[in-house]
Amino acid sequence: xxxxxxxxxxxxxxxxxxxxxxxxxxxxxxxxxxxxxxxxxxxxxxxxxxxxxxxxxxxxxxxxxxxxxxxxxxxxxxxxxxxxxxxxxxxxxxxxxxxxxxxxxxxxxxxxxxxxxxxxxxxxxxxxxxxxxxxxxxxxxxxxxxxxxxxxxxxxxxxxxxxxxxxxxxxxxxxxxxxxxxxxxxxxxxxxxxxxxxxxxxxxxxxxxxxxxxxxxxxx
Numbered sequence: 001x002x003x004x005x006x007x008x009x010x011x012x013x014x015x016x017x018x019x020x021x022x023x024x025x026x027x028x029x030x031x032x033x034x035x036x037x038x039x040x041x042x043x044x045x046x047x048x049x050x051x052x053x054x055x056x057x058x059x060x061x062x063x064x065x066x067x068x069x070x071x072x073x074x075x076x077x078x079x080x081x082x083x084x085x086x087x088x089x090x091x092x093x094x095x096x097x098x099x100x101x102x103x104x105x106x107x108x109x110x111x112x113x114x115x116x117x118x119x120x121x122x123x124x125x126x127x128x129x130x131x132x133x134x135x136x137x138x139x140x141x142x143x144x145x146x147x148x149x150x151x152x153x154x155x156x157x158x159x160x161x162x163x164x165x166x167x168x169x170x171x172x173x174x175x176x177x178x179x180x181x182x183x184x185x186x187x188x189x190x191x192x193x194x195x196x197x198x199x200x201x202x203x204x205x206x207x208x209x210x211x212x213x214x215x216x217x218x219x220x
Contacts, residue, residue: 003066004031004096007057007088009038009048012134013071016116017049019100026101031067060088067096069114070132073152078170079186079202079219081150085114085132092131109141112149130167148185150219166201168219175210186218 004020006013013036020031036053037060038044044055060068068090073081095114099105105123112131117123119137127141130149139157141147147159148167156174159165163177166185171177175193183189184201194208202218205211 001029001032002096003034003063005060005063005066005068006033006036006051007038007060007068007070007085008072009036009040009043009053010071010074012073012136014049015118015136016069016071016098017051019098019116019118022101023098028101031096031098034066035063057084057087058089060090067094069096069098069116071134073134073150073170075170075172075188078150078152078188079168079217081132081152082168082219085150095132103135118155136173154191186216188216 006016017033020033023029035051037057038053039056043053046053070085072084092113097111098116100119102119103117103121106125108125109123109127111129114132115129117135121135121139123141125143127145129147132150133147135153136155138155139153141159142161144162145159147165150168151165152170154173157171158176160179162180164182168186169183170188172189172191175189177195181195182198184199186202187199188204190206193206193210195210199205202216204213204216206213
């Protein structure tokens, strides 16, 4: 079993811990969580859900022999996930891939390094999920979808067949994306939005049907 360090202490980071522990409970242990790493000095030295909190992020490289997974990334900073992960100084092959036992991932799908699939999510045939992607509970990634690196898919999202989500994007809770639509790099889709046509990069789209709300700062 491999020792696992979780980056960040946010809700997503706690869900990563829960996912790793759920695998233990299901009799399929692969990773043993040993610590969190966080930049918040008020948290360093504390214990969270039984694990010590270390910091800052650059100290991750001191955990020789450990694997890592990142929980940092929200609507406020999703386009910076690549920069945040780069600060760890850890090679890509040292990042764990976690799948909750209740999730369904097709044997014909692929998941990248550092990617997590949470409770009751579904990833179907020929879907290609990149590195450092998080798929929150009850989301559906349908056949032949492609999800780019560093993307966050919030709870209850439905990607219809053949959707392409470019890297460093954020898809809000319960949004739905029509067949074969492309979501541009660094864009955010609002909660409950219905996306019927392609979305440009570095933009926020909301509503039904989804319309441009504003442009945003994209990933570097």
